[in-house]
Amino acid sequence: MAWLSSPVSAINTWRSPVLIIQGDDDRNVHFSESVDLIRRLEKKGVPYESLMIVDDTHHWMNFNNAVTVYAAAADFFVRKFMR
Template identity: 30%
Template sequence: TEELWFDQWDHNGPWWKRADPEKWNPINKIENWRTPTLFVHGEKDFRIPYTQSIMPFTYAQEMGIPSKLLIFPDENHWVLKGKNSVQWHRNIFDWMAKWTSVETESESKAK
């Protein structure tokens, strides 16, 4: 990332001086992943290559973890264009409604 100050502040210095720079890398615990995950990425993101979303998405799919990949070819680290923003918001709200809704007892019995 070009945002060095934040990363160095959060981790008490540059990565090469850390005792265990990979300690917090979630990919190192991928075999423990179970949570439904929505991956969203812009192909023009120069901070994080979009391929870093494709690999964990593929893993989630292969492991049967509910997952979805939303790629914006014309966006960067932020979704800024109006039409893309509408699509992003719809996907986020739909995902949250699906995976965080609380089922009532009567709804549960109806199934």
């Protein structure tokens, strides 16, 4: 079940641009897992962008970081999917 819940279990089906956002103090998803996902996306040629949030967790406990994350996600969707 853990494997099926992992994004890398379906990496061969990925085609759309991906935005990866992670806090560097994330205790739910290890930083190395995002690095691994990025490497797999690069290997497949899937376009991606990444944003690492310094000194925050999986849940964006700092309000300013939450605003940054949501603005980055909105900007990404507009740039990549609203053509």
